[in-house]
Amino acid sequence: MSQLAFDAVGAVLLVPLATAALLAILPGYRLTARLNVIASLATFLAALSLLVTERPQPSPYVLVDDLNVVFIVLNTFIGFTTSIFSASYIAHELQSGQLTPAYLRFYHAMYQIMLFGMNLAFVSNNIGLIWVAVEIATLSTVLMVGIYRTHAALEAAWKYFILGSVGIALALFGTILVYMAARPVLGEGQDAMVWTLLIQRASGFDPALLNVAFIFLVLGYGTKVGLAPLHAWLPDAHAEGPTPISAVLSGLLLNVALYALLRFKILLAANPAAIAPGPLLSTMGLVSVVFAAFMLYRRQDIKRLFAYSSIEHMGIIVFAFGMGGPLANFAGLLHMVMHSLTKSAIFYAVGHITQIKGTQRISRIRGLTASHPALGWGLVIGVVAIAGLPPLGIFMSEFLVLSSTFVRQPLLAIVLALGILLALAALLLRLTTIAFGAPRGSMKPAEASDVPMFTHLALVLIAGVYLPAPFVVWFQHVAQLLG
Amino acid sequence: MQMHSLSFDISHTLAGGLVLISFLMLYQDRLYSLLNVFALHALVLSLAVAWQALVQDAPHLYVTAAIALGFKAIVIPVALHRIIRQLGIHRDIEAAVGIGPTMLAGMGLVALSLVLMLRVTAEADPLAREDLAFALSVVLLGLLVMVTRRNAVSQVVGFMALENGLVLAATGAKGMPLVVEISVAFSILIAFIVIGIFLFRIRERFDSVDVSALDDFRGERR
Numbered sequence: 001m002s003q004l005a006f007d008a009v010g011a012v013l014l015v016p017l018a019t020a021a022l023l024a025i026l027p028g029y030r031l032t033a034r035l036n037v038i039a040s041l042a043t044f045l046a047a048l049s050l051l052v053t054e055r056p057q058p059s060p061y062v063l064v065d066d067l068n069v070v071f072i073v074l075n076t077f078i079g080f081t082t083s084i085f086s087a088s089y090i091a092h093e094l095q096s097g098q099l100t101p102a103y104l105r106f107y108h109a110m111y112q113i114m115l116f117g118m119n120l121a122f123v124s125n126n127i128g129l130i131w132v133a134v135e136i137a138t139l140s141t142v143l144m145v146g147i148y149r150t151h152a153a154l155e156a157a158w159k160y161f162i163l164g165s166v167g168i169a170l171a172l173f174g175t176i177l178v179y180m181a182a183r184p185v186l187g188e189g190q191d192a193m194v195w196t197l198l199i200q201r202a203s204g205f206d207p208a209l210l211n212v213a214f215i216f217l218v219l220g221y222g223t224k225v226g227l228a229p230l231h232a233w234l235p236d237a238h239a240e241g242p243t244p245i246s247a248v249l250s251g252l253l254l255n256v257a258l259y260a261l262l263r264f265k266i267l268l269a270a271n272p273a274a275i276a277p278g279p280l281l282s283t284m285g286l287v288s289v290v291f292a293a294f295m296l297y298r299r300q301d302i303k304r305l306f307a308y309s310s311i312e313h314m315g316i317i318v319f320a321f322g323m324g325g326p327l328a329n330f331a332g333l334l335h336m337v338m339h340s341l342t343k344s345a346i347f348y349a350v351g352h353i354t355q356i357k358g359t360q361r362i363s364r365i366r367g368l369t370a371s372h373p374a375l376g377w378g379l380v381i382g383v384v385a386i387a388g389l390p391p392l393g394i395f396m397s398e399f400l401v402l403s404s405t406f407v408r409q410p411l412l413a414i415v416l417a418l419g420i421l422l423a424l425a426a427l428l429l430r431l432t433t434i435a436f437g438a439p440r441g442s443m444k445p446a447e448a449s450d451v452p453m454f455t456h457l458a459l460v461l462i463a464g465v466y467l468p469a470p471f472v473v474w475f476q477h478v479a480q481l482l483g
Numbered sequence: 484m485q486m487h488s489l490s491f492d493i494s495h496t497l498a499g500g501l502v503l504i505s506f507l508m509l510y511q512d513r514l515y516s517l518l519n520v521f522a523l524h525a526l527v528l529s530l531a532v533a534w535q536a537l538v539q540d541a542p543h544l545y546v547t548a549a550i551a552l553g554f555k556a557i558v559i560p561v562a563l564h565r566i567i568r569q570l571g572i573h574r575d576i577e578a579a580v581g582i583g584p585t586m587l588a589g590m591g592l593v594a595l596s597l598v599l600m601l602r603v604t605a606e607a608d609p610l611a612r613e614d615l616a617f618a619l620s621v622v623l624l625g626l627l628v629m630v631t632r633r634n635a636v637s638q639v640v641g642f643m644a645l646e647n648g649l650v651l652a653a654t655g656a657k658g659m660p661l662v663v664e665i666s667v668a669f670s671i672l673i674a675f676i677v678i679g680i681f682l683f684r685i686r687e688r689f690d691s692v693d694v695s696a697l698d699d700f701r702g703e704r705r
Contacts (some may be wrong), residue, residue: 126661128660128661128665129661131665132661132664132665135668139672139675146679157679158635161679162629162638162642165672165676166629166642169622169642169646172649172653173618173619173622173649176649176656176659177615179656180604180615180656183658188657189658189660190660192659193659193660206603208602208604209604211603212599212600
C-alpha cells in the first residue's frame with residue numbers, strides 16, 4: 001500500500017512536469033487546452049488517492065501528513081477547475097488577438113510548471129527544497145503576469161519579480177539560519193534540513209538564532225502571502241495578468257507561501273525558549289485586514305478590487321493561525337479553503353465579464369444580472385460569499401475566527417470585526433453598481449463555461465450549511481497539529 | 484593550530500573584503516563603474532567560496548565558486564555592459580539619494596548586523612558566526628543599493644550583491660546541503676531578470692517600461 005501512496009506523490013509531481021514538456025512542443029489550441037485540462041484532472045485524482053491510501057514514511061525529501069494533504073487536494077482541485085476556465089478564457093484571447101499561438105504554448109507549459117512548483121512545495125520535507133519550489137512557482141507566475149506585454153503588464157511583472165526576489169532572498173537567509181541552529185543538535189549535512197527531524201529535536205536548538213531566523217522567514221514568505229506592509233506587488237500582478245492567473249494567484253500561490261510560514265511556525269512553537277510566533281503573525285494579519293478594508297473603497301479596477309479583498313482574507317487567515325489554539329486554527333484552515341474556492345470562482349466570473357465588456361473599470365460595468373444572468377448572479381453569489389454573509393462558508397469561518405478571538409482578546413476581536421465590516425460594506429457598494437441597474441457596455445452573449453464557477457460556489461454553500469462530520473474531525477486533527 | 488588560524492584569517496579577510504566592496508558599490512554614480520565594482524565583488528566571492536571548499540574539504544562548493552566566477556564576474560557584467568550601451572544610458576548619473584546619507588545608512592546597517600548576529604550566535608563556532616555577520620551585512624547593503632537606485636540595471640546589480648551575501652552565508656554554514664542547487668537556481672533567476680531587461684528595455688524601476696521602443700526604435704539609440 002505504501003508503495004502505491006508513493007506513486008501517488010510521484011504522479012502529483014511528475015504529471016505536471018511531463019505535461020509541461022509536452023505542452024511546450026505541441027501546436028494547436030484545442031489539443032493543448034484539452035491536454036492541460038486532462039493533466040490537471042489526473043493530478044487532482046492522484047492527489048485524491050493520497051487521502052485513501054496509506055501514507056509513505058517521511059523520506060528526507062518527501063513528506064505526506066494530515067496538514068499538507070489539505071493543501072495538496074485543494075491545490076490540485078482548483079488547478080483542475082481553473083484549467084477548464086482557462087480553456088474558454090484563452091479561446092477568446094486567441095480570437096481577439098491578445099495572445100499569439102506561440103505565447104499560448106508558453107502559457108500552457110508555464111501553467112503546468114507552476115502546478116508542479118506548488119505541489120513540490122507542499123510535499124517537500126526539506127526546508128531547502130520548499131524554498132526552491134516556492135521560487136519555481138513564483139518565477140512561472142511572473143512570466144505569465146507579463147504575458148500580454150503591455151506597458152502595465154510588464155510593469156506589474158517587473159514589480160512582482162523584484163519584490164518577490166527580495167522576499168525569497170530573505171526567506172533563504174532565514175532558512176540558512178534555521179540550518180545553523182539545527183546543526184549543533186542534528187549534525188552537519190542533510191539531516192539538519194529535514195523538517196520531520198527538525199521538529200523532533202527543535203527544543204534543543206539555540207532559541208536566539210531561531211528567533212532571528214523566524215523574523216527573516218516572516219518577511220520573506222510574508223511578502224509572498226501579501227501581508228500588509230509587504231503586499232505592494234499583489235494588486236498589480238492580479239490586475240495585469242490573464243485572469244486564470246489571477247485566480248490561481250489568489251486561490252493557490254498565496255496558500256503556498258502561507259503553508260511554508262505555517263511549517264516554520266510549528267517549528268518555532270516546538271522550542272519553548274524561542275519567541276512565541278503567534279503575536280507577530282496575528283499583528284501582521286490584523287494590520288492587513290484593516291489596511292485592505294480601507295483600500296477597497298478607492299478601487300476603480302474590478303480585478304484590483306478583488307486583489308485587495310485577497311489581502312484582507314489572507315490577513316484574516318494569518319491572524320487566526322497567529323492566535324493559535326484548536327478553534328482558531330480550525331477556523332483559519334476552513335477560512336483558507338473557503339477563500340480559495342470563492343475567490344477563484346469570483347475571478348472566473350470577472351474573467352468572462354472583462355472579456356465581454358472589454359474593460360476592467362468598475363464604472364463601465366453595469367447591470368450584469370440583467371444582461372448576463374448566469375455570470376451576473378454567479379458574481380453576486382461569489383461577492384456575497386466573500387463579504388462574509390450567511391449562509392455561505394466564509395460566514396461560518398469568519399464567525400469562528402471572531403468568536404474564538406472574543407473569548408481570549410476582546411479588543412483584537414473588535415478591531416478585526418471592524419475591518420471585516422468595512423470590507424463587507426465596500427464590496428456590497430461595488431456589487432450593487434456592477435450587478436444591478438440598467439446594463440451598460442457591450443451586450444454580446446457570454447461564451448463562458450460556468451461549470452467551474454458554480455461548482456466552487458456550490459461547495460462553499462454546502463460547507464456553509466452543513467460540514468460533514470469526517471471533514472470536521474480531520475480538520476480538528478490538523479488544527480491540533482498546528483498548535 | 485597554526486594552519487587553522489591562517490585559514491581562519493584568510494576566510495575572514497575575504498568575507499570582510501566583500502563587505503568593503505559592497506560599500507564601494509554604494510557611492511558609484513556611473514553605471515559602468517558600478518558594474519566593474521560588482522565584477523570585483525563576484526570575484527572576491529568566488530575566492531571566498533573556493534577557500535571554504537578547500538578548508539571544509541567540500542569539493543561540491545567549487546561548483547558554486549565556478550558559477551560565481553564565470554557567470555557573475557564575467558558573463559553578467561559583460562551582458563549588462565552591452566545592455567547599457569544599447570539602451571544608451573551609460574552617461575546617466577544617478578542621484579536618487581545622496582552619497583552621504585547612503586554611506587551613513589550603510590554603516591548603520593553593518594553595525595546592526597554585527598550586533599545582531601554576534602549576539603545571537605554566541606555559541607556557534609567563531610568562523611561561522613563572523614561569516615554570518617559579514618554575510619548579513621552584505622545582504623543588507625545589497626538591499627540598500629536596490630532601494631537607493633532608480634535604474635533597473637543598478638537595481639539588478641544590487642540584487643546580485645544581495646544574493647552574493649546569501650551564497651557567502653550558505654557556504655559559511657558548514658555542511659549545508661543544497662548550496663550548489665540554490666546557487667544554480669539563483670543564477671537562473673538572475674538570467675531571467677537580465678533577459679527581461681534586455682527584451683523589454685526596462686530603464687527605470689517601476690514607472691517607465693518602454694515597450695514601444697522595442698518595435699519603433701530597434702537598433703537606434705534613444
